[in-house]
Amino acid sequence: MDYDEESIKNILAKPSRAHELAANSQKGRFFGLQKIGVKKIPEHVRCHKQTDLERAKAALLLASLPKSLPCRDKEMLEITAFIKDAISDDKCLGRCLYIHGVPGTGKTMSVLAVMRNLRTEVDAGSIRPYSFVEINGLKLASPENIYRVIYEALSGHRVSWKKALHLLNERFSEGKKIGKEDDKPCILLIDELDLLLTRNQSVLYNILDWPTKPHSKLVVIGIANTMDLPEKLLPRISSRMGIERLCFGPYNYQQLQEIVSSRLKGINAFKEQAIEYASRKVAAISGDARRALEICRRAAEITDYRLKKLISNSNNASQGKSLVGMAEVEAAIQEMFQAPHIQVMKTSSRLSKIFLTAMVYELYKTGMGETTFEKLAMTVSCLCTSNGEAFPGHDMLLKIGCKLGECRIVLCESGAKHRLQKLQLNFPSDDVTFALKDSKELPWLAKYL
Amino acid sequence: MAREIPAEKALGLLRSRLCDPNFAFKALSHSDDSNYSKLKFLVSSSITEACNNSILLLGPRGSGKIAVLELVLSDLLQEYPDMISVIRLSGLLHSSDNCAFKEIARQLCMEHQLVFSRMASFDDNSQFMIAMLRECGLAHKTIIFILDEFDLFALGKQKLLYSLLDAMQSVTSQAVVIGVSCRLDADMLLDKRVRSRFSHRKLLFLPPANEDIQRLLEHILSLPTDSSFPPDYAVAFNTKLQNILADERFKEIISTYLNFDSTVKHLLRYLFRAVSYMDLESGMLSLENFKAALSNIQRHPKLECIKDCSILELYILVCMKRLEIKEQNSYNFNSVMKEYKSIHDSVKTSDYFARNVCLRAFEHLLQRELIGFTDNRGQNHSVEFTPVKLLVSFHELHQGLKSYGSCPAILQQLMDRQK
Numbered sequence: 001m002d003y004d005e006e007s008i009k010n011i012l013a014k015p016s017r018a019h020e021l022a023a024n025s026q027k028g029r030f031f032g033l034q035k036i037g038v039k040k041i042p043e044h045v046r047c048h049k050q051t052d053l054e055r056a057k058a059a060l061l062l063a064s065l066p067k068s069l070p071c072r073d074k075e076m077l078e079i080t081a082f083i084k085d086a087i088s089d090d091k092c093l094g095r096c097l098y099i100h101g102v103p104g105t106g107k108t109m110s111v112l113a114v115m116r117n118l119r120t121e122v123d124a125g126s127i128r129p130y131s132f133v134e135i136n137g138l139k140l141a142s143p144e145n146i147y148r149v150i151y152e153a154l155s156g157h158r159v160s161w162k163k164a165l166h167l168l169n170e171r172f173s174e175g176k177k178i179g180k181e182d183d184k185p186c187i188l189l190i191d192e193l194d195l196l197l198t199r200n201q202s203v204l205y206n207i208l209d210w211p212t213k214p215h216s217k218l219v220v221i222g223i224a225n226t227m228d229l230p231e232k233l234l235p236r237i238s239s240r241m242g243i244e245r246l247c248f249g250p251y252n253y254q255q256l257q258e259i260v261s262s263r264l265k266g267i268n269a270f271k272e273q274a275i276e277y278a279s280r281k282v283a284a285i286s287g288d289a290r291r292a293l294e295i296c297r298r299a300a301e302i303t304d305y306r307l308k309k310l311i312s313n314s315n316n317a318s319q320g321k322s323l324v325g326m327a328e329v330e331a332a333i334q335e336m337f338q339a340p341h342i343q344v345m346k347t348s349s350r351l352s353k354i355f356l357t358a359m360v361y362e363l364y365k366t367g368m369g370e371t372t373f374e375k376l377a378m379t380v381s382c383l384c385t386s387n388g389e390a391f392p393g394h395d396m397l398l399k400i401g402c403k404l405g406e407c408r409i410v411l412c413e414s415g416a417k418h419r420l421q422k423l424q425l426n427f428p429s430d431d432v433t434f435a436l437k438d439s440k441e442l443p444w445l446a447k448y449l
Numbered sequence: 450m451a452r453e454i455p456a457e458k459a460l461g462l463l464r465s466r467l468c469d470p471n472f473a474f475k476a477l478s479h480s481d482d483s484n485y486s487k488l489k490f491l492v493s494s495s496i497t498e499a500c501n502n503s504i505l506l507l508g509p510r511g512s513g514k515i516a517v518l519e520l521v522l523s524d525l526l527q528e529y530p531d532m533i534s535v536i537r538l539s540g541l542l543h544s545s546d547n548c549a550f551k552e553i554a555r556q557l558c559m560e561h562q563l564v565f566s567r568m569a570s571f572d573d574n575s576q577f578m579i580a581m582l583r584e585c586g587l588a589h590k591t592i593i594f595i596l597d598e599f600d601l602f603a604l605g606k607q608k609l610l611y612s613l614l615d616a617m618q619s620v621t622s623q624a625v626v627i628g629v630s631c632r633l634d635a636d637m638l639l640d641k642r643v644r645s646r647f648s649h650r651k652l653l654f655l656p657p658a659n660e661d662i663q664r665l666l667e668h669i670l671s672l673p674t675d676s677s678f679p680p681d682y683a684v685a686f687n688t689k690l691q692n693i694l695a696d697e698r699f700k701e702i703i704s705t706y707l708n709f710d711s712t713v714k715h716l717l718r719y720l721f722r723a724v725s726y727m728d729l730e731s732g733m734l735s736l737e738n739f740k741a742a743l744s745n746i747q748r749h750p751k752l753e754c755i756k757d758c759s760i761l762e763l764y765i766l767v768c769m770k771r772l773e774i775k776e777q778n779s780y781n782f783n784s785v786m787k788e789y790k791s792i793h794d795s796v797k798t799s800d801y802f803a804r805n806v807c808l809r810a811f812e813h814l815l816q817r818e819l820i821g822f823t824d825n826r827g828q829n830h831s832v833e834f835t836p837v838k839l840l841v842s843f844h845e846l847h848q849g850l851k852s853y854g855s856c857p858a859i860l861q862q863l864m865d866r867q868k
Contacts, residue, residue, distance in 0.1 A: 023564055024554040024566060025573055062618045063619065103646075138611045138642070141572055145572065149572075298650065301491070313481070335651065336650065339634075340651065344508070344633060348509075348656075349656070377844075394749075394751060400709065403510070407509050409633065419839075420840065
């Protein structure tokens, strides 16, 4: 109902005015959002005293900024030295820095922390001011839009990307000033740099070419995941980008432990062993700090859930002090990283289990993973007749196959191909054996697995 | 006459219950270990503790993921009236990033009574979303994003997922992202950057156990004994129902049905049909209703198709089968005609038709998908030269011929003979 009224409003009002005042357009944004912020902040959120577990959960949130960034001091010093070196000369020389590392290793966070520290130094007057533009390659509508975003950030005007490219060329190659700004050096941070790769790599070329011009005063810091991104580019670009590199390696378990513990400083909710156990597990797989924090937060949630259910069920007024231990961390890891297909196979319907057993049997018999529906139907029919089951008919069997294919337990072609449909197990046959061999309703499956 | 009215009312009540998945899943969600209570705890603690969370609901189709989610949301909307906005997206409609951001902006504008413009660009919409997340975070309102068919959002560059999860990580936002998918490997589809930001919480929805199904049947099919129905009618109905449920034959019917697919939605579909067969004269359910529903709902489309074929079409199918047995892997309409002629020459049947009639019969078979072209690229050539294959197996064809009303004996012999 509301949508119809609003669309009528849009048609009747003059199109350009409605567009300007619309909350999601660029100019209209400040008109609308103040309405949201004005609502009363509800009292109860602040009222009740947080338990230790709740404070621990809040501290482990990815969104909460830690007071300091542990384990990245060396890298932060290098970044600080690079930037200060680049902007401190009177004649600022343009430079490029390439930062790389797997996700979750603190790259963006380190750069932003360095920029915050430099901001305080600028406010204190010990270094000259600069302008800082932060761009994320994955948030741009297309790689060419980066010119528009940079120009808008520097000058405040919005123009098309071609015009922006032209104006930026004038600014960086020829030194013409944009608007009323004075000659400040410009630091450009580009996150997810590999998304700017186009077919002729022109966007990257321009961005990395400008710092080499004498009047540009442009410092570019690029962040990406792959170590060899410069090598994958055209030589003229890799020569500009690849000189200064900084690698953020995956965290080892001591570093992860330190990261989690520093966030939980002053909060007594976790046993030491639990944090160490989570850190060791994550370090062995990926070394991703986000994963470690999420596992610990989930373990705290599980503990909180059990505690609250216990309190509400037993009407016990005493709040049992319960620390998060290794059992909860293990439960969190199981829940978050165990593949769900074994459980789904165990609880699937009777005919689905027979279907899967027939696929494993075919695999053993022929040695080939891929089979056709016709052969499978014959195998199912043999299995059913030798074990006293009623054969469900080809149509029902096709439906069962397609349902398993929808869950991706089995990979199958479209059901319209009927007996010519090709099928393949999506998981190792050992998983299927493990799931089905102890089935109570179909004990004879074990013979074929 | 007077008895028909409560029977119709009863029928209407049962049918409306069976069409509403929330009713069934409410009955299954009482224990502390159920997905309902876990999901409710997660979302409500995100609201009260002002934190962000992302969760995936996984399970086969019809296991109740959306139904349980709707139950949780309706409960939370009552408990925290002004603190929640819900944004619903579907992977089938909004998988393109442009479309998704526009839809999010539209729903946000509708929720907060702001003016929406359809002409805003991608950048405008994404900045609007981030600004709204920040504002709602400051005002302690939680935004719940429901992404239905989540696996379809993971195609392409995953810009929507990245922006959402990144905003949850860095802005003062209070958002819960709930993805719903029937693919069990939905989280493997995420790009490594998006996977790192996703919080890997999963809830698995599995079909109910047998005892739960018994309880569910009773709960759904029993009439309420309050004043909406004449008391003796309701009591008589419920007693008859208990007798049916305890009957061994009924248990066998239900287990035969659930052998195929044990999800709740499938069961509800069957019960709807069974209840629709209820005899309005007596106003009671009977075992025959359930038996009739079972035979009606489990159909064999291909066999019925073969039974509907004309004699000439059966001839063509048998010819194709003979060609396949002779290991001729690639054959077309002309080869089938040759085989047809050779049969007629050796056996002198009365069913010899002209070529253009056979072509019509051939096209009928193609339309009904009893036969099909081997590859779709051959559409440019005429029907007569494109290679075809049988889409029914020999077994099905054999069964179809056996149950055909007036199948000529010669066809049966041709089927059985190897040459």
